[in-house]
Amino acid sequence: MEGVVKPQDSSNTQTCMRANSPRLLRWALPIRPSCSKIVTSIPSFAESQHQHRSWAGSFAARAPHAAPQKVRGFSSSARRRFMLDGDSTIYALSTAPGRAAIAVVRVSGPACSSIYSALCPGKPLPKPRFATLRTLYDPSYPPSSNTILDAGALVLYFPGPKTVTGEDVLELHVHGGPAIIKAVLNAIAFTSQTDAVVRYAEPGEFTRRAFMNDRLGLPQIEALGDTLSADTEQQRRLAVRGASDALLKRYEAWRQTLLYARGELEALIDFSEDQHFDESTEELVASVAGQVRSLVVQIGFHVQNASKGELLRNGIRVALLGAPNAGKSSLLNRVVGKEAAIVSTEEGTTRDIVDVGVDIGGWYCKLGDMAGIRAEASVSGKVVIGAVEKEGIRRARERALESDVVVVVVSLEHDGSDVRLCVEPEVLDAVNDCVEAGKCLVVAVNKCDKLPAEDWGASLPPTLVERVHELFPAVSADRVFAISCNDAQRAALSVSNRQKRVQPDPGNIQTFLRGLISTFEQIASPLGADGDEHGSYDKSYWEDSLGVTHRQSSNLQKCLDHLHDFLSQTTTNDSEHSIPVPNHASAFADLDVDIVTAAEHLRFAADMLTKITGKGESGDVEDVLGVVFEK
Known part of the structure; x- marks a missing residue:
């Protein structure tokens, strides 16, 4: 029938369209979109994908040695390996190795029921998703009291496809003794002598099968790793956000948006000469x-929020910057709760950087104590510091510029009968460098116990507040804290000696930590959460973007680059409106190359999203055809 694409011709058409640019759609499809028979003869995108999956699955079953085919949107070598190995059953110890009260052995694959029958002869298969107490026997011998592997094991059976791997899953909760674990694993391996292929799982193979069977997406798998490595409350929350399919659905929605946009442009390219569009060419491109x-x-926004998520995932780097004997090491010891750094009245005690990981209110921080910054020579020109301390000062400046938060530690010193704020000029120079680099600054005024009792409280006296503001104008008043490491240490000693505690917050260390946590919340707050002028998205939408990993962020940045290239092809330099594209075919032909190139930029951008999810291809012929004929 004229104008109808026959099934046997579709493979050739797909090959031609993949091997050539979208401009060649015109000769690859010698049909008119106005023909109503076309719409009824070509299946929709969902139908075509379903047929394609069914065909590929049956083909793999009949001819496993044939060339790999795309199944469920995957076209990599991993899909081929999964298809060839799809009938095997894998097992592994799911809990940490070693001696424990309980150990979990997980089995996944079609041979779960036969493995259960071998380990529990004569017992019916447990009710799905219900724990059942069973006695496990060695399948190499007839069941008896001498062949018992574990007399009290909990067995759970999960029939596929609604399981963690998408296959039948059998879990054996046995006693965690090393001998019992080894015996159970050897017993499962013995069942491989049957017709079924049963083998020990490769590292990460359970997760890989979950991905191949569409139970988990790549963003969820990455969040699973964060879940297992989370040490603090903020890391746990970040992992929980990523464990949902919110990001996966978001990336797929963006890919579909680019797919439809590309389909509109390709329809414009191939059918603009002989098909009437409701919109003009200029309006469609716009x-x-x-x-x-x-x-x-x-x-x-997601790319920028990814860097904020890294602060939660990898820890916030905090640098203690100040002059010698300002109290940096004492403050570090009070925060971490142990003597992590040497404290001495001798100047230049700290030479190298002392990094300590600490959980501050659920935020993982890398707190760094550094060498005190001071002048290299006195007024007379005499050298007062050595080469080692000089190198320590250089590293201290460098570490401050690499940190996320810089805590400037200054101290109060006696000047006769008065108490003045002591700040070295070299410290001010280092602070100014941090301000120019855009670092977040916090000022901790130490040794406030030298103030009169009436002036020593939760905050500094007004005169000192003004002085701090003159020295550090870039630091807001809510990030200036009065502390006393000496008071905090004395209170800690009194508690250890079982004496009555005098103050609820000795030395204002807890007040300082609460202010530090508030600073963390500000710098890690996702962009767009305070008010989105570009859409009606709630705060949770942008909080989910904190779970964007470095791999996802790099691909999103590449996607952005291609989208900017597209906009440069379709918009003017001085306005946000589309270029004036003529609406008649003869004049449009002159700009045809630009539109084709712009469509390719959309394809490249969608490919970057495909790399994030691992599903689908922006260049799928079936996807593009579905959009073209819908238009």
Whole structure:
């Protein structure tokens, strides 16, 4: 029938379209979109994907030695390996190795029921998702009291596909003695002598099967690693956000947006000469460019929030910057609760950087004590510091510029009968360098116990507040704290000696830590959460973007680059409106190359999103055809 694409011709058409640019759609599809028979003869995207999966699965079953085919949107060598090994059953110890009260052995694959029958002869398969107490026997011998592996094991059976791997899963909760674990694993390996392929799982293979069977997406798998390595409350919350499928669905929605945008442009390219569109060419291109601009804003926020999420995932780097004997090491010891750094009245005690990881109110921090910054020579020109301390000062400046938060520790010193704020000029120079680098600054005024009792409280006297503001104008008043490490140490000693505690917050150390936590919340707050002028998204939408990993962020940045290239092709330099594209075919032909290139930029951008999720391809012919014929 004229104008109908036959099934046997579809493979050739797909090959031609993949091997050539979208401009060649015109000769690859010698049909008119106005023909109503086309719509009924070509399946929709969902139908075509379903047929493609069914065909590929049956083909693999009949001819496992044949070339790999795309199944469920995957086209990598991992898909081929999974198809060839899909009938095997894997098992492994799911809990940590070693002696424990309980150990969990997990089995996944079609041979779960036969493995259960071998270990528990004569017992029916447990009710799905219900724990059942069973006695496990050695399958190499007839069941008897001498062949018992574990007399009290809990057995759970999960029939697929709604399981963690998408396959039948059997879990054996046995006693955690090393001998019992080894005996149970050897017993499962013995069942491999049957017709079924049973083998020990490779590292990460359970997760890989969950991914191949669409039970977990790549963003969720990355969050699973964060879940297992989370040490603090903020890391746990970040991992929980990423464990949901919110980011996966978001990336797929963005990919679909680019797919439809690209389909509109390709329909414009191939059918503009003989097909009437409801919109003019200029309006259609402007509409696509508007969608892309909106997407650029969202992806840009996600890229920026990814760096904030790294603060939660890898820890916030905090540097203690100040002059010798200002109290940096004492403050470090009070925060971490142990003598992590040497404290001495001798100047230059700390030479190298002392980094200590600490959990501050659920935030993981890398607190760094550094060498005190002071002048290299006196007024007379005499050298007062050695080469080692000089190198320590250089490292201290460098560490401050690499940190996320810089705590400037200054001290109060007696000047006769008065108490003055002691700040070295070299410290001010280092602080100014941090201000120019855009670092977040916090000022801790130490040795406030030298103030009169009436002036020593939760905050500094007004005169000292003004002086701090003159020296550090870039630091807001809510980030200036009065502390006394001496009072805090004396209180700690009195508690250890079982004496009555005098103050609820000795030395204002807890007040300082609460202010530090408030600073962490400010620098790690996701962009867009305080008010999104580009869309109606709530705060949780942007909080989920904190879970964007470094791999996802790098691909999102590449996606942004391609989208910017697209906008440069379709918009003017001095306005946000689309370029004036003529609406007649003869004039449009002159700008055809630009539009084709712009469509390719959309394809490249969608490919970057595909690398994040591991599913689908922006260049799938079925996807593009579905959009073209819908338009």
